[in-house]
Amino acid sequence: MKHERALRARRSRAAGAIAALAAGLALASCSFDRFKGGGELRAQRVVLQREVEGLRDIYERMQHGEPVLAEDDVAIAIDETPLRNLIRSQLPFETTAGKFRIALKDADVGFQGAPTIKLRGAVTREGVVDIEAAVQVIGTIAKIDIDPETSTLKATISVDHLQLERAAGIESLLSGATMDEVARALRLGIAGKLPVINIPVRIEQSIDLPAVTEGPVRIAGARMGIDASVDRIFAGRGRLWIGIRIKPGDLVKTTEAPEAKDLTAEEVGASLGETPK
Numbered sequence: 001m002k003h004e005r006a007l008r009a010r011r012s013r014a015a016g017a018i019a020a021l022a023a024g025l026a027l028a029s030c031s032f033d034r035f036k037g038g039g040e041l042r043a044q045r046v047v048l049q050r051e052v053e054g055l056r057d058i059y060e061r062m063q064h065g066e067p068v069l070a071e072d073d074v075a076i077a078i079d080e081t082p083l084r085n086l087i088r089s090q091l092p093f094e095t096t097a098g099k100f101r102i103a104l105k106d107a108d109v110g111f112q113g114a115p116t117i118k119l120r121g122a123v124t125r126e127g128v129v130d131i132e133a134a135v136q137v138i139g140t141i142a143k144i145d146i147d148p149e150t151s152t153l154k155a156t157i158s159v160d161h162l163q164l165e166r167a168a169g170i171e172s173l174l175s176g177a178t179m180d181e182v183a184r185a186l187r188l189g190i191a192g193k194l195p196v197i198n199i200p201v202r203i204e205q206s207i208d209l210p211a212v213t214e215g216p217v218r219i220a221g222a223r224m225g226i227d228a229s230v231d232r233i234f235a236g237r238g239r240l241w242i243g244i245r246i247k248p249g250d251l252v253k254t255t256e257a258p259e260a261k262d263l264t265a266e267e268v269g270a271s272l273g274e275t276p277k
Contacts, residue, residue, distance in 0.1 A: 043138055046161040050140055051113030058113075058234060073231050073243035076153075076201060080238050084109045087117070087197055097189025100125055100182075102135060111235035115141040117157050119194075123164065123186065134165040137190070144230045144242060146203050153199035153230070153242070162187035203228045203244060211255045218257040225249030 058068055069075055087107040094103045104121035119137040142158035164183045204226060211221035227247040234241050 043136065043161050043163050046138055047110075047114075047116055050116060050160070054113035054235060058236070068232075068234055069241060069243035070231055070245065073245050076242040076244060078199070078201075078240045078242070080109050080111050080240075083197075083199070083240065086199065087119075090195060090197065091119075092121070093119075093195055095190055095193045097186045100186060100189075102186065102190060104135075104137065111238050111240050113235060115233070115235040115240050117141065135186070136163045136165070137161075137187075137194075138163070139194070141197075141233070141240070144199075144233055146205075146228055146230065147198075148205070150198075151202050151205050153201045153203065155197040155199060157194045157197065159187055159191050159194065162190070206249075208254070209251075211257055213257070220253050220257040221255035222251045223254050224251050 061068055084107060087109065091107060092103055092105045094101065096102070100123050102121060102123045104119040106120045108118045108120075110116040110118075117139045119139070121135055121137075123133050123135045125131040137159055138161040139157045139159045141155045144153055144155045146152070147154045162183045164179055164186075205228060206226055207224045209222045209224070212219040225248075227249060229245050231243040231245040233243070
């Protein structure tokens, strides 16, 4: 009975969160339609859409009695602050898109329904010193894999939106519609170029069982492979949850066991005499 009440309460909270976000999304959409070309409103709408989709997925799973993460998965939780600092440590990141150069120097993350990533920096027009604008890239963690070489987690970022802020004279040269078109071209230009986030969480791919080479019993060395993969991820309440599916493999002999030799009772620590007092 208590379990059912707790489940209903969680469903109610999830539904309430979805309703609140949907209302915010509708408000942002109305405002966006009213003020065409509003970069800030467009950015808010992108984030809200991601959060609503993430919460809706969780709510639907709970409605069908499914766990958010599979029961057999190993769960890893990462808070916003460590991942934000980790991304910042891998910056700055610079790339080009057409005639523009983008330098991203700061980052922020948010785990409320979706793993949102915000990168900030500047964009300049190569060869024209006085054209520069602040830029904000909004994306999400699209995929997390296990690097086969390092056995650590790596995450890729997909770009949902790129916002240009008018600065340093660029507004006198480009209209609002042209600014939006430049932002769109830059977003397409950097798609697939953002660096991979290396998360220092090691997932072992095998377990080594060392050989027993001393004593009356000798055992050959062996290795058991582990088929580990990222099963599912979701974000909520300031944490990114990663479900790791583990499947043990077969044992494979790695070293031969040396032949056992006859040992005396004293060598193996046994005694047939009286126990000393």
